[in-house]
Structure formats: C-alpha cells, structure tokens
C-alpha cells in the first residue's frame with residue numbers, strides 16, 4: 001500500500017479525484033482507479049484525472065482521464081477546467097492560459113481571475129470513422145435501433161464519442177432505460193456517451209448525459225459541446241447557447257464547421273486528502 005495525495009474537485013457536480021503526476025510519476029492500475037472512484041470504499045468521483053509533463057512540443061502539460069469503471073478515455077470538458085485551476089493552486093504553473101494535451105487532442109484553457117474558466121475545445125469530429133461510429137457516410141442524424149426501437153441520433157466526437165438524442169422534456173427522458181443500451185451499442189466500437197437534449201429556444205437547451213463508463217452525471221462538458229454542435233447542424237440553434245444540465249449552466253459557442261467549440265463554466269476545489277491505495 002502507498003499513501004497517495006489527491007485533490008477533490010468538481011465542475012457543476014461532475015466530480016473528480018485529481019492527481020499530480022508532474023512532481024512524481026504515477027502508474028495506477030484499473031482496479032486502483034475503480035477504488036479511488038468508489039463512493040463507499042474510496043474517495044468517490046465520476047473520473048480520476050492525472051496531470052503529467054507534456055510529451056508534445058506545443059503543450060504545457062498532458063492530462064489523462066480515467067472513468068469510474070477504470071477505463072482510460074480521450075477527453076473531459078469539466079475536468080480540463082478543474083485541471084487548469086489545480087495547476088495554478090498547486091503552484092505547478094503561474095500561467096492562466098495553458099495548452100493541455102490529451103490523447104490526440106489539445107485544449108487551450110483560460111482561468112479568469114473572477115472564477116469562470118473558458119476552454120477552446122478544438123473543432124468537433126463528424127467523420128463517423130473517427131468518432132468512431134459505424135455509418136456509411138457522415139450525416140446530421142442517423143437511425144439507430146436500440147432495444148427494438150428506432151431512434152434518431154446525432155453522432156459527434158469532441159475527442160470522445162457522443163450520441164445525442166432530441167427529447168421533448170429532459171425531466172421525462174428515458175435516461176436510465178436507454179442510456180446503458182446506447183452506451184454499449186455495437187455501432188459504437190469504443191462505446192459512447194449518450195446525451196438527451198431538449199431545445200428550449202435557439203440560444204438555450206436543457207441536457208442530461210448518461211456518460212460512458214460512469215452512468216448519468218450531474219454535468220458533462222464534452223456532452224454539452226456535442227449537443228450544441230448536433231443542434232446547430234440540424235438548424236435548431238444559434239452560435240452561442242446556454243446549456244442547462246442538472247448540475248448547472250455551461251455556455252457553449254460554436255460558429256460552424258471547422259471552427260473550435262468554446263466552453264465556459266466553473267471549476268471548484270472541494271478538499272485535499274491522502275488515501276492509502
């Protein structure tokens with residue numbers, strides 16, 4: 001057993017155990033990630049985030065994301081905001097604007113002095129082969145058979161895969177019933193996050209997300225980006241959209257194909273701790 005220092009953080013209730021892999025290299029096994037994420041036996045979180053020295057010349061730091069099920073994934077929007085604040089508060093940087101490298105992607109994060117954090121999340125990926133999603137060609141919506149029912153979804157990657165379903169009322173959306181079946185649908189070979197989006201007007205949506213590897217969370221940053229991209233491509237939304245999730249509001253801006261998606265929202269440090277693992 002070793003003693004591991006961590007910081008508990010959250011972005012609109014999407015919560016994280018954040019680890020400093022810069023001062024000392026960390027190599028955690030999936031069962032150790034699951035233990036950290038366990039809300040009774042460990043610390044409890046939706047994702048474990050590890051920040052490390054960058055390996056790419058254009059990045060300041062690299063970060064790795066692990067879902068509560070122990071699986072490593074490509075991106076985390078709420079998490080990248082929390083990481084930028086973590087780096088500043090731990091004295092690992094003095095810069096308020098940072099380029100964070102994640103998988104193949106980059107996020108440029110700006111920590112505002114009065115609280116909110118803005119992120120250039122990069123452009124969405126719409127090519128099915130890169131999402132990845134099994135479809136003959138790119139489209140603004142796809143028919144997907146789930147539990148014997150044909151659903152109309154959008155498929156968008158922000159580095160991580162998202163299926164977005166439009167619903168009349170998110171409060172009555174079948175998140176628990178359909179979320180697991182969409183998450184593990186065979187047409188998404190790496191599984192998928194399932195977003196349930198209610199369009200309120202052209203500048204406002206409500207959203208719930210059944211996250212890959214976690215289940216329903218209070219907020220999903222990449223899910224909010226993917227939902228706005230999906231809605232804008234369908235002609236339902238303008239460039240700037242307020243996204244109300246169960247945990248609170250994100251503001252997303254996307255001016256169209258090839259352009260980056262911008263996300264603004266909070267990042268909160270809850271407590272520091274040490275756990276034997």
Ligand SMILES: N[C@H](CCC[C@H](N)C(=O)O)C(=O)O
Nearest residue numbers: 076077078160211212221222
């Ligand atoms: N569950 C996601 C990772 C975390 C995304 C979410 N917490 C966010 O804020 O973007 C996935 O498997 O792709």
